[in-house]
Structure formats: structure tokens, C-alpha cells
Amino acid sequence: MSGLLVILSLLLIIQKSKMKKILVVDDDLILRKVLQNSLEQKGYQVISVGSAKEALNQFNQDVPDIIVSDVSMPEMNGFEFCRQLRSQPSGKLIPFIFLSAKDDLDDRIQGHTIGADSYLTKPFEMKELLAHIEALIERSRRVHAEIVHLIEQLVNSQSARVLANIDCDSAAQQAITPPKTERKSPPEPLPLTPAEERVFWETIQGFTNKQISERLFISPRTVQTHLSNILNKLNLNNRTQLVRFAYEQGYEKV
Numbered sequence: 001m002s003g004l005l006v007i008l009s010l011l012l013i014i015q016k017s018k019m020k021k022i023l024v025v026d027d028d029l030i031l032r033k034v035l036q037n038s039l040e041q042k043g044y045q046v047i048s049v050g051s052a053k054e055a056l057n058q059f060n061q062d063v064p065d066i067i068v069s070d071v072s073m074p075e076m077n078g079f080e081f082c083r084q085l086r087s088q089p090s091g092k093l094i095p096f097i098f099l100s101a102k103d104d105l106d107d108r109i110q111g112h113t114i115g116a117d118s119y120l121t122k123p124f125e126m127k128e129l130l131a132h133i134e135a136l137i138e139r140s141r142r143v144h145a146e147i148v149h150l151i152e153q154l155v156n157s158q159s160a161r162v163l164a165n166i167d168c169d170s171a172a173q174q175a176i177t178p179p180k181t182e183r184k185s186p187p188e189p190l191p192l193t194p195a196e197e198r199v200f201w202e203t204i205q206g207f208t209n210k211q212i213s214e215r216l217f218i219s220p221r222t223v224q225t226h227l228s229n230i231l232n233k234l235n236l237n238n239r240t241q242l243v244r245f246a247y248e249q250g251y252e253k254v
Helices: 002-017 029-041 052-061 078-086 105-114 126-174 194-204 209-216 220-233 239-249
Strands: 021-025 045-049 066-069 096-100 118-121
Touching: 021 029, 021 052, 029 045, 029 126, 045 052, 052 066, 052 078, 066 078, 066 126, 078 096, 078 105, 096 105, 096 126, 105 118, 118 126, 126 239, 194 209, 194 220, 194 239, 209 220, 220 239
Parallel strands: 021 045, 021 066, 066 096, 096 118
Antiparallel strands: none
16 A cells, blocks of 8 residues: 555656646647647647547547547547546546537536536637636646545554554553453444435445446436535535545444
């Protein structure tokens, strides 16, 4: 576990220091060149491709820091591209921006439902696109930092338990009557319904909404509804805070 922590910390340092790489996906060659020139002037490394299939191949060869994609493209549209990307373990957390001429409310809703982080419509302001890119990259950095922090807490906790066991064994060998160890009191009951509690235990084990729906035989929409209720009842904002809450409060699956 400590070796994993070192690797994650190094990856976090590398991610923070390296030039950020953007994958631009659009069948409009002129727009791709405009985006590439503008983004490179801002210090980004840009890889541009003209189709979603090319983008998937490029992603599998070299994972970028963020993706900016059109929706209307031949062979495979942007929605399907995003759906396939999110189905891969390495593509679940990649920041994803749709940049599309399709500005209907249903299109924007579909883009977010599939897994996009932002949906901007053409024509667009470069300043606004840059603001979204910078915000999503910063959010990604914070997520990685939080993961490292949680693993560090787990490592420290396990190390403390090992040391405590060593001390207890030593004291038991020296003492005539071994001292009674105080049992840690169980955590407070969760203020959740039985259905919400089942989703709670699955979530803190790291399962996605789709995985939870398959394990509990309920729809992903129902999983999301239960998860929203859980976060509201526990005064938490997101999954990361929920995992930390469960760890700190001592909720462990028996």
C-alpha cells in the first residue's frame, strides 16, 4: 500500500508540472486549426483529429488531460464517442467538453446525461472555452489529490494498528494478567432508509452507479436518486466526501 501511495504522489506531481494535453475532436478542419493555434498560444499541447474513431484510437495510445469534442460527426457522433469513452476505466474521470452547433435543450441535456462535464454551443467565445478548460483541469487535479490524501490516511491508519498490535503483544508477554482492551464503540446508525443504506455500502466500496444498479437490480436513475438523498441527509456534497465520512466515522462492511 505504501508503494502505491508513492506512485500516486509522483503521478500527482507529474500531472501538476507537465504541459496539459488537450485532445480536440471535430470534422471541421478549419475550426480544428483555429482551436489548436489558440490553445497552443495559451501553453497547452494540442492533438487534433477529425473523427470520433480516430479520437478513440488516439486516446488508447496517449491519454490526454481533457477532451474537447464536436457532436455532429460522420460514422460516430460525439454522444457515442463520449459514451464509449466513459465505459473504459481510463476514461471515466477525463474532463470532457462538448463544443457543438446543436443548441437545443434536449441536446444539452443528453450531452450531460451521457457524461460530459460542459456543453458549449457554436459560435463560442474562446475566453469562455478557456475558462471551462482551466476549471475542469483544476477540478481533476483536486480529485487526484484527494484520492492520494485518502490513501495516505488509510496507510497511516493501518500502520498505527500494526504498531498498536506489537505494543499489546509485548505488554501481554510481560504482564501476569493481560490488560483488557477497550472495544471501540460502533458508529451511530445511519439516518437512511433500507434502500438508501444498501446504496451507501455499495458506494463507499467504490462501485459506480451502473455497477450498483447491476448489483442491486435497480435502475441507474434510482441509484442516483438514492445517492442524492444520502448526500443531503449526511450534509455532504459528493462521493469523495461520502467515502471520507464513512472512513472517519468507522462504517465498515461486516
